[in-house]
Amino acid sequence: MDEELQEAIEQRVSDFKHTFKGGGPNKRTYDYLAKFCFKHQSTFDASSQSTSDFNEGSRFVILEIDKWLDFDFSKK
Numbered sequence: 001m002d003e004e005l006q007e008a009i010e011q012r013v014s015d016f017k018h019t020f021k022g023g024g025p026n027k028r029t030y031d032y033l034a035k036f037c038f039k040h041q042s043t044f045d046a047s048s049q050s051t052s053d054f055n056e057g058s059r060f061v062i063l064e065i066d067k068w069l070d071f072d073f074s075k076k
Helices: 003-020 023-035 050-069
Strands: none
Touching: 003 023, 003 050, 023 050
């Protein structure tokens, strides 16, 4: 990985951790997004495929946040 890309990734990881890790408003915001984005629940809606698709798109948001919060530099 080139140095510029490495620095950009390190900055992104730092930004996500600064925004969502810790207590107080950071944790409350993350917890709200986790619930709103279906982190621990099904995205399936038996009555509407488009609603299921929309819900799955919402879930992708919290999974992307988690990816950056859990990013492990030793695996890259």
